[in-house]
Amino acid sequence: MPKRLILITMSGQDRPGVFAAVTDLIAQTDGARIRDIEMTVTHPQMVLTLLLDLSTGDSSEKPLIKDLLFAAKEMELHLDFSVVREGDYRRKSAHNRYVVTILGSHVDAAALAQVSKVLVKCHANIERISKLTQGELRCVELLIGSDGQLDIRLLKRQLLQLGGKNVDVAVQKESLYRRAKRLVVMDMDSTLIQVEVIDELARLAGVGEQVSEITERAMNGELDFKQSLAARVALLKGLRQEALMDIYQNIPFTNGARNMVRILRRLGFRTAVISGGFQFFTDRLKEDLGLDYAYANQLEIVDGVVTGRTSGVVVDGERKAQLLEEIAEREGITLDQVIAIGDGANDLPMLGKAGLGIAFNAKARVREQADTHINQQGLDSILYLLGLSEREMEEIGG
Incomplete structure (x- = not known):
């Protein structure tokens, strides 16, 4: 005997007791099972949809539909019904x-x-x-x-x-992974903060225009990152360490950055900043925002003066992607559960590794190659991509 699936749709002004009345009538019908259900209320109109399976009992659907029509009329609601084939339902569900x-x-x-x-x-x-x-x-x-x-x-x-x-x-x-993200990795310059730190340092060193030009070309992918970093850092030679602290104390955070990190932490996310900038700044951001990880280049300072060199492994695009994988492995998190956010060409490998890679207010080349790009004023707008509503953000952000 073919399965008898009946789609019931009830609509009209919402009121207490509608769902109770409908489900009570279904419960009184021998062999009637609810296979699918959905209800929405919008200012203040209600739509209730139920897919009923009447294949296991001896009852006809006609008395039930008659009772539902009568109940709908009493509640001043509109009711429609139609027959759905099992094969169509299975295909739509799959x-x-x-x-x-x-x-x-x-x-x-x-x-x-x-x-x-x-x-x-x-x-x-x-x-x-x-x-x-x-x-x-x-x-x-x-x-x-x-x-x-x-x-x-x-x-x-x-x-x-x-x-x-x-x-x-x-x-x-x-999928489950969209709702089960657990790690957010962010770039620093022009992402977590509004400026490029190296350009700010260069301005104090009197080489602002030269460094800004190199930075722009590097972020657009026109120059090799390692070479461009070495060239820019060399121009900072002689800058005193006090200048770095002065820059940090005046760094403008991107709108919504603090709110985003606060909400992510309260939801149990792990957070990291991985930057092609300098550890001097990422370490302080980590402490200030309560981030779990911070990685960047080590600017060499001797006797309180910048030498014009970096030490250790350069954090370029490939290193960023590698660090993202290392953090995920350490935390027992799959790459599908990772969100990466950046704006420059050196962020593309990292964005490509993550389950969700977001180019945030990014350069043209990055927008073209990234899986997702967002051009919004607030960094916390990214939380919408997790399915969070504004009301939920306010409740969590408190």
Whole structure:
């Protein structure tokens, strides 16, 4: 005997007792089982959907539907029902799902239309829409599914092209690992903080323009990082150690950086800063923010004066990726559970290793190659990609 699956949809103004009344009627029907269920309430309209399986009992679905129709009328609700084939239900339950997060100062209808048109073109279907912000519509999360025709790389490319205009769009596979991230690794310069420290040091040393030009070319990937670092550090020769502390005490954090780290720590995340800058600054950031790890280049200082050299292993792009892997292994965390955030070309290897690599307000070349890029003022906007709502952030951040 083929399975009889009935899809019931009830909608109207929400009120207490709707769910109790519906489930009580189903419970009184011999052999009726609830296979799937979902309910949403939006200002103050309610939609309740249930998929019922009546294949195991002797009862007909007709009396139950009649009772549900009568109950809906009494509660001034609208009820629809339709028959669903078992094969269709199984195929829909088994297909791949992805989460599309849309961020902006205001996510308007034009942005939503652009995103949804791309989804249609790529054979993706929106299954659920959630608002993650309070008040203005600044972050929307879409759960999308596909029947197997979806080219996820093409979808990401097309959606990322929309980013940076009025909104940013990120795509992640909906899986346990998206909701079970455990380690966040950040770059320092122009990511965790708003400036490039070496440029600030160069300004005090009177070689600002020369160093800034080299930094810009290095971050865009036009110069080898090790060579560019050596060239810039050589220009800092003679700078006194007191200047480094003066720079640190006046470093402007990126908006939302402290809030993001505070929320991550309270959620039990491990946090790290891995920088192509200098250990003098990352060590102090680690202490200031309560980070778990800090790695950077060791600026050589002798008798309180910068020698113009670094010591130890240079933290370039490959070293950043290696350190990320080492931290994850030490913490017993898989790479799928790692988030990496950076803005420069030397961050790309690290971003590529992580389960979620985010180019934050990044250089052009980095935006083109990164899996996800975000151009938002607040670093804590990245928390939306974990599925956290603004209300939850406020509750946790306290």
